[in-house]
Amino acid sequence: MRIAYFAWVRERMGVAEEMVALPEGIATVGDLVGWLAARDARGAGAFAEPHRIRAALGGAMVGPEALIGDADEVALFPPVTGG
Amino acid sequence: MRIAYFAWVRERMGVAEEMVALPEGIATVGDLVGWLAARDARGAGAFAEPHRIRAALGGAMVGPEALIGDADEVALFPPVTGG
Amino acid sequence: MIRVAVQSAAIDVAAALAAHDAGGHGASASFIGRVRGDGGLVELFLDHHPVLTANGLEDLAAQAGARWRLEALTLIHRVGAMAPGDTIVLVLASSAHRAEALAACEFLIDRLKTDVMLWKRESFADGRSAWVEQRETDHDRAGRWG
């Protein structure tokens, strides 16, 4: 599965996207954000405040309770700041 | 004094403007409209319904009670129909 | 910069936009009104009073400038004979803030329909020709601005 990062989430992660194999027990977007925050220092910097993170699955906005299932892409980013 | 006509008032009068010497007793715009309506057939056609006539003196809209005084121009026309 | 014009020549929207704005304003709202060919209309003729019409446009521009913080305002009205598709009126309003540009543009086009001295005559393909009567809907919209 691909994780795509945007805005300051991308800057803090140091990459625009990465391919990951989800570990056992990571089922929802919220689980994924928690796992990334615990994985390393970059993840801790990007995801220390999960309430500031928004997510999209396969092109649609979702909440932290959304099941990742066999989605190709999870996108993680801050609230939008408009045009 | 010059009288300028616009829109269907101009068409019915057959001229865009004319120079007139105001007769005795014609003091207001309303007087002038009444005099034009009585003067000839063209005036009767243009000014038979004075409530449909609007007027301007020296570039400002005025009512029928306005005194003509020594104005250079009285403009007579229908209500505007916009841009 | 305020620019007001009453002209019988065709309105060149791109040129007016370029003259209005060299690119520095935060937000520009515009309105382009064109002659509609409804009901077989072949010509729209706008009669105008050179002084009253220009005064009316300048007065509207001044009102908009007093009401909103505008960086530039362009108001061009065509008069004389026009064909369907021709541009009758162009409003351009620029401000640092989008809400002000949008509100000024809407105010101006609503008021143009009622406050400016112009008289419309419509000619149709079947030979009919008539001066347009005042429309209540224009007054309703213009009245919203109090």
Place this chain on the structure above:
Amino acid sequence: MIRVAVQSAAIDVAAALAAHDAGGHGASASFIGRVRGDGGLVELFLDHHPVLTANGLEDLAAQAGARWRLEALTLIHRVGAMAPGDTIVLVLASSAHRAEALAACEFLIDRLKTDVMLWKRESFADGRSAWVEQRETDHDRAGRWG
């Protein structure tokens, strides 16, 4: 005709207007949003998600098309790095009726500010650079549309 674009190339307003409209529509309202150089801003960078951003614009265009009788609609949003004075966004809405063109244009620019997936980073002459936080005022305006 609905045209939606997300592009890193400069927005050519005159060309977009020509493509939008061959002159047949009764009323065209437009909004041009530009980068402001407030506070010493030297660069505005807009990050975007290729799919989400385009979907957001298309969804907004469809909402406007369902709400108002529009004859043409153009929505162009620039992304990437921009300088003060550059055009960020262009909205063009045409209708037979001016009230619908104006309302659609205002709806679209209000919603663009909140509903479309874009992230702004501002860089200043003194070297500071920061991602913009969500602004409440944008939400207030967008909320008016219910």
